[in-house]
Amino acid sequence: MKAIVxxxxxxxxxxxxxxxxxxxxxxSMFAIAVLGSVVTLKGSLGDAxxxxxxxxxxxxSTAVTTALAMAS
Structure with a gap:
C-alpha cells in the first residue's frame, strides 16, 4: 500500500x-475558435x-462607357 501511495x-x-x-x-482552442468563425461567417463573407x-x-462598366462617349 505504501508503494502505491x-x-x-x-x-x-x-x-x-x-x-x-x-x-x-x-x-486546439485557437483552432476551434478559427473554425467556428469561418463556419459562422461563411455566408456573410460570400455575400460581401x-x-x-x-x-x-x-x-x-461606367468608366468604359464614359471614356468611349468622350472619345467619340
Missing part, C-alpha cells in the same frame, strides 16, 4: 510535459465578396 505522490508531483500539454490545449465584385464591375 509513494508512486501516486511521485506521479502527481511530476511536472514534466505540462508545458507541452498546455501548448496543445491552447492550439459578391457585393464588392458587383460594385467593381459596375464602376468599370
Amino acid at each position: 509513494r508512486v501516486a505522490r511521485r506521479w502527481i508531483a511530476d511536472e514534466r510535459g505540462v508545458t507541452s500539454i498546455e501548448y496543445a490545449l491552447l492550439a 465578396y459578391e457585393m464588392i465584385a458587383a460594385a467593381v464591375t459596375a464602376a468599370v
Whole structure:
C-alpha cells in the first residue's frame, strides 16, 4: 500500500510535459475558435465578396462607357 501511495505522490508531483500539454490545449482552442468563425461567417463573407465584385464591375462598366462617349 505504501508503494502505491509513494508512486501516486511521485506521479502527481511530476511536472514534466505540462508545458507541452498546455501548448496543445491552447492550439486546439485557437483552432476551434478559427473554425467556428469561418463556419459562422461563411455566408456573410460570400455575400460581401459578391457585393464588392458587383460594385467593381459596375464602376468599370461606367468608366468604359464614359471614356468611349468622350472619345467619340
